Amino acid sequence: MKNFTRTCKLIIDLSRSDFKARYAGSFLGVVWGLVNPLMTLCVYWFVFEVGFRSGPRPDGTAFIVWLTCGMVIWFFLSESVSNSTNSLIEYSYLVKKISFNIIVLPVVKIVSSLYNHVFFLLVLLVILLTHDYSPHITNVQFLYYLLCGIYLSTSVGLVTSSLVVFIRDIAQIVGLVIQIGFWLIPIVWSPEIIKEEYMILFKLNPVYYLVEGYRDSFIDHIWFWDRTVQTPYFWLVTTVIFIVGLTMFKKLRPHFADVL
Template sequence: MIKDLFSFVRDIYRNKRLVLQFSINDFKARYAGSFFGIFWAFINPLVTVLTYWFVFGYGIKAGLTDGKYPFIVFLITGIVPWFFFSDSLTSATNVFREYTYLVKKVVFNIRILPTTKILANLYTHLFFIFITLIICILNGFTPTLQTVQLLYYLFCLGAFLTGLTWITASIQPFLPDVMQFISIILQTVMWTLPVLWSPSQFSPRVVQFLKLNPLYYVIQGYRESFLSEGWFWEHWALGLYFWIFTLGMLLVGSIIFKRLKPHFSDVL
């Protein structure tokens, strides 16, 4: 099991230049046929943020932030990592079917394909991290040394996505409906994460239950990093749980891929 995982990581590292080039090409090709091109990668998330800001910040006014932050600051610091997660998961899950011609090439190492999708979505994510920092500064939240922790939580999210997409991408050729399941699950999971609500709104027992979702650690970590509210080691127990869960998923993902890979050509 451990050997399979190390083999995966080694292959990605050895092919890092190819991964980078593939991700750039994928990012460009995604909007190549449209009039506005790659601007759609930024327009869609911006419209979503503005919609939530209007509905919850000015419409419902449900007191989601307990008045501690301007709603736009609270919203964007939580929703930016969620955009990266959801976009990467949906695109990487379908990667083997999208690159069928590469899957059928014996000489091409298809292990790297899910990673290229994650990296392709990273370019948009970095742009929104920059925008979020500007919004925080305009609202009086100046970056500090704690803001550098964004790199750590970005690594956490990348590792989690890698393990998860190894699983979903390997299953998708045999179960095409997995994309529909993921779409439904994503709609539900988002509301269980501190994206549009604050943990202080719930009882400690409810919050402990919600923390079972490993993404809770990442979303809350992003927000605390943007707002300089603490260090990641202050949540050592939650961090330990996250990494145990993530490493387990990486191991399972590497095994599933290894066992299903020989049959990809038969079903694609």
């Protein structure tokens, strides 16, 4: 128990330092970490609602509310996976320390991404309140989906951070997959435009479960246990990725210091 508490404290301390160091030297500091995603959100809202005149959803939900629910969790996942991929390279001096438990490094990057996520949850709250959305008991469910997001990011991060040490192109591939993956999930486009037989393919992506989960929590008020197929599917797929990542990390760990 003492070791677990010490590890948690280490992760929190390192994540805070990482968050501050990321924007050290810039005039606006950590504000840049908030401005870029916020501007991205505004651009997509302007293009799709103002430009393409998307208008309210079929159920009457304002497009900006529907869009923000999806973007909030997407920002967290994309930042977490991208940063955790390079965690061993960035903290190479810690990797070379024999006594340091380097498996916490991808987790440090993910926890560091949570600070921005909290800010965007506040943005989402403001948008909900300005559109006359009343609090609902299902709102607390976002914590469950956030936990799922952390689990998925950690699982993928273990795989990518292990491989990038030996194949540096992995970082570029991850960035490319993130860019393409954004358009393969109904974040800015409506799932109603896709035939149901094709939507099954999109639902195979575990990120789809998280994006829809945030909308279930804040808009549709659907509990995760009512997703009788998607919920067990998500945990099964993510657990397989985690086991693969953990096994890969442990097998390659003895060689990290030599390569770095």
